[in-house]
Amino acid sequence: MxxxxxxxxxxxxxxxxxxxxxxxxxxxxxxxxxxxxPALEEPTQGGGGIRSTAQGYMYDGFILAGLLLSTAAFIWVGIGCLSSFNEGRARGEWTKFGVTAFVGVVLILVIIWLSTEAAPILSQ
The missing domain is CATH 1.20.5 (Single alpha-helices involved in coiled-coils or other helix-helix interfaces)
Known part of the structure; x- marks a missing residue:
């Protein structure tokens, strides 16, 4: 060795x-x-007692879930629009792409609107 x-x-x-x-x-x-x-951050709402702190964390979790749902819808609509665009370019038929884009935009707007309306309801 x-x-x-x-x-x-x-x-x-x-x-x-x-x-x-x-x-x-x-x-x-x-x-x-x-x-x-670092110290643990307090929730955006509530605080003081165990119950109100748990409700505050649940509120933050539901708001985060709404944001994730909006993000997933945006990605889903984007993928659908890209696939229908490629199909329309290959076949020369653009009506499916137009319908997909219009319905996708309406879907995203409805999800964002519902998430925005749910935030004040959850804070009560």
Missing amino acids: SLSSYYRRLSNRITHGCQKLVVLLSATVPGIALAQL
Whole structure:
């Protein structure tokens, strides 16, 4: 065994031992593990008691779900419009593309409008 391989194995063992020590210390002393974590943000509504805080987080979750639904609808309509555009370009028939684009825009507007109308209702 050469001297360089001996030092490499020794260095790997020391590194592995230090990693085990850090994991052990972070499990036994929680202050070390939580030292640099930011404070948890309060919900946009509610706060004070457990129930109102949970309602605030639920409100934020429903608003986020509405935004995700709007995003998914936008992507879905975009993919549909692209496929009907390619089909219209290949066949020379543009009516399907026009109908798809019009219905898609109306669908997106309705979803955004419903999400906007639902926000004040959820805040009550």
